[in-house]
Structures are given as C-alpha cells and as structure tokens.
Amino acid sequence: xxxxxxxxxxxxxxxxxxxxxxxxxxxxxxxxxxxxxxxxxxxxxxxxxxxxxxxxxxxxxxxxxxxxxxxxxxxxxxxxxxxxxxxxxxxxxxxxxxxxxxxxxxxxxxxxxxxxxxxxxxxxxxxxxxxxxxxxxxxxxxxxxxxxxxxxxxxxxxxxxxxxxxxxxxxxxxxxxxxxxxxxxxxxxxxxxxxxxxxxxxxxxxxxxxxxxxxxxxxxxxxxxxxxxxxxxxxxxxxxxxxxxxxxxxxxxxxxxxxxxxxxxxxxxxxxxxxxxxxxxxxxxxxxxxxxxxxxxxxxxxxxxx
Numbered sequence: 001x002x003x004x005x006x007x008x009x010x011x012x013x014x015x016x017x018x019x020x021x022x023x024x025x026x027x028x029x030x031x032x033x034x035x036x037x038x039x040x041x042x043x044x045x046x047x048x049x050x051x052x053x054x055x056x057x058x059x060x061x062x063x064x065x066x067x068x069x070x071x072x073x074x075x076x077x078x079x080x081x082x083x084x085x086x087x088x089x090x091x092x093x094x095x096x097x098x099x100x101x102x103x104x105x106x107x108x109x110x111x112x113x114x115x116x117x118x119x120x121x122x123x124x125x126x127x128x129x130x131x132x133x134x135x136x137x138x139x140x141x142x143x144x145x146x147x148x149x150x151x152x153x154x155x156x157x158x159x160x161x162x163x164x165x166x167x168x169x170x171x172x173x174x175x176x177x178x179x180x181x182x183x184x185x186x187x188x189x190x191x192x193x194x195x196x197x198x199x200x201x202x203x204x205x206x207x208x209x210x211x212x213x214x215x216x217x218x219x220x221x222x223x224x225x226x227x228x229x230x231x232x233x234x235x236x237x238x239x240x241x242x243x244x245x246x247x248x249x250x251x252x253x254x255x256x257x258x259x260x261x262x263x264x265x266x267x268x269x270x271x272x273x274x275x276x277x278x279x280x281x282x283x284x285x286x287x288x289x290x291x292x293x294x295x296x297x298x299x300x301x302x303x304x305x306x
Contacts, residue, residue, distance in 0.1 A: 061088070061089050062089070063090070063091060064088070065093060065096075066091070066092045067094075067096065069094065070303055073302040073303045074283075074299055077285050077290065077291070077299070078283070078284055078285035079095070079281065079282055079285065079296075080093075080094055080096070080098035080099045080281075080284075081093070081095070081279065082096075082099040082217050082279065083277060083278070084217045084218075086221060086225065086275050086276045087274065087275035091214070091217075098284070099213040099282075100213075100214055102182055102183060102211055102215070103212070103259075103284070104207065104209065105182070105209060105210075105211050105265065106206070106257035106258060106259045107256065107257035107265070107293065108216065108256070108257035108293075109204035109209070109257070110152060110257075111220075111238070111255045112176075112219070114152060114238055114241065115235070115238050116163075116167055116171070116172060116175050117163040117166075118230075118234045118237050120171060122166045123148050125148070126148050126149040126240055127147050127149070128148045129145055129146065130151065130159045130162050132144050132146070133158070133199070135158075135197065137197065137199075139156070146159050148241060149240070152242075155293075157199070157200040158197075158199040161201075161202055164202060169186065169189055176209075178228065179219050179223075179228065180215070181209075181219055182211025182212065182215050183210045184209075185209055186208060187203070187208045189202075189203055191205055191206075191207045192205070192206055192207040192208075194207075205259075213267075213280035216280040217279065220267065220268070221269075221278050223235060223238075224239075224269060224276055239253055242254060242268065244268070244297075250270050251270070252268065252269075252271075252301075253268045253269055254266055254267060254268025254269075255268060256293025256296060258291075258293045262284065262285045262286035262288060262291040263282070263284050264283040264293045264295060264296045265282055265283075265296055266279075266280075266281045266293055266296035267279065267280045279300060279303075281297075281303075282296070283295065283296050283299075
C-alpha cells in the first residue's frame with residue numbers, strides 16, 4: 001500500500017516537473033519571439049526612416065524655373081521654347097507666357113495617336129501597315145500603302161486618322177484624360193474641315209483639342225519616365241519611330257507639326273546616360289514665310305547645341 005502510494009507520488013512529481021519544464025520552454029520561446037519581433041520592429045523603423053528620407057529628398061527637389069533669351073536661335077521669328085531637365089527638375093523658358101498658352105497640337109499629336117494605337121494593338125510594330133484608299137493626296141509620299149514608321153516620318157494624316165478611328169472615341173478620351181493632355185477635348189471628332197479631304201481632318205488639327213508647350217513637355221516626361229499606363233515595349237516602339245539622331249553620348253527624338261497662319265511645333269527629348277531633357281518649340285508668326293515644323297526643328301537643334 002505504501003509502495004503504491006510512493007509510486008503515485010513519484011509519478012505526480014514527474015508530471016509537475018515536466019509541466020514546469022514545458023512552461024519554461026514556452027516562456028523561452030516567447031522571449032525569443034519577442035526578441036525577433038523587436039528586431040523586426042527595429043528593422044521596419046529603419047526602413048521607414050529611409051523611406052521618409054527618400055520622400056524628403058523628393059520634396060526638396062521642387063521645380064525651378066529659369067528664363068533665357070533664345071532670340072538669336074529663333075532668328076527673329078516669333079515663338080517660344082520650354083525645356084525640362086529631368087535630373088534637376090528645372091524648367092527653362094523663352095517667352096514663358098506663350099509656353100503656357102494652349103493651341104492646336106496639329107501633327108505633334110501623332111506621338112500620342114501612335115502610342116495609343118500601339119497600346120490598343122491597332123498598331124503592333126514599326127511595320128504595321130495601313131492600306132492606301134486611292135485618293136490623290138497633296139503629299140506624294142501619302143499616295144501608297146504605308147508602314148507606321150513611314151507614316152510617322154512623312155506625317156501622313158490619313159494613316160493616323162485610321163488609327164484613331166479604329167481605337168474609337170471612348171478609348172481615346174479615356175487615355176487623353178489619364179495623360180492630362182491639354183484640354184482633352186475631342187468633341188470635334190471629325191475635325192473643323194480645315195483640309196479639303198475628310199481623311200485629312202481631325203480633332204487635333206486646328207480644332208477642339210488644345211495643349212500648351214509646357215503641357216507637351218510634361219506629357220512626354222510622364223510617358224518616358226514610366227508614369228503612365230504604357231508598357232516599356234510599347235514605348236520602345238514609339239521611340240524607334242521618333243529617333244532622329246544618335247551618337248555615343250546622346251539620342252535625339254522628336255516630332256514636327258505644321259499648322260495654318262504661321263504656326264509650327266517641334267517636340268521631343270534628348271536621351272543621355274543619366275537623364276532625359278524634354279523640349280517643346282512653338283512658332284507663331286504669320287509675318288514669316290519660313291514657318292514649318294522643319295524650321296521649328298532647326299531652331300530646337302540650335303538651342304540644344306548651346
């Protein structure tokens with residue numbers, strides 16, 4: 001009887017010791033877990049500090065503006081220029097008020113219509129072809145089936161009219177809104193009738209859509225810096241048709257546009273190793289017979305060489 005009682009007491013003691021040992025182990029685990037949590041919390045705090053410093057640095061890089069005199073480069077032609085250096089967020093203006101005034105984009109809009117066409121798979125590569133309709137258009141290069149690259153370089157209106165129509169009004173409106181492209185007004189979808197051929201008219205040609213030179217620069221900046229819905233591969237196709245000049249140190253991309261009554265555009269960017277420089281040149285001088293997109297491009301190249 002005594003032996004049985006002793007055995008029971010011994011077993012009970014073992015259970016108590018085992019139980020105490022288990023709690024001790026659990027407490028150690030909790031202690032280690034707490035240490036891990038403290039370490040994680042410490043690491044998170046360091047990451048948050050780093051993120052806050054990054055935000056602070058970004059906030060410190062506020063846009064700055066510089067006013068310059070490009071009258072010599074403009075060769076007495078009335079107009080304006082805006083240049084954005086993305087590395088230091090500096091805007092350089094010549095005739096700033098004009099740079100903030102909205103006007104028709106004319107053929108400079110082909111940068112956007114090409115990109116939207118690519119994004120919506122109406123265009124799939126530089127070789128995407130549109131069929132010529134047999135009309136006798138005023139530019140010989142337009143009177144044939146055209147690839148995207150050829151249409152872009154010859155600034156063929158009917159090609160991009162087809163692209164725009166295939167994408168559709170609702171999608172065009174949505175994507176212009178996302179880009180904050182000027183007034184985003186495509187209400188005159190078929191255009192103002194400034195050209196005699198219906199195929200050579202559209203909302204972007206002396207019609208409802210308007211944009212300022214500074215807005216042109218900001219839209220280009222957003223696209224090329226990856227701040228839009230467009231993929232890298234889509235942007236690369238666009239860049240391939242915009243490329244005008246390349247060297248070991250830089251590449252120049254751009255698009256001309258010529259309006260009526262002495263107006264013209266040249267917009268684009270210079271790609272360097274560590275930064276992009278975005279620009280928009282706008283000419284507005286009905287007293288000169290020299291006004292064209294090519295003239296605007298010439299002026300831009302002179303400025304960029306300075």
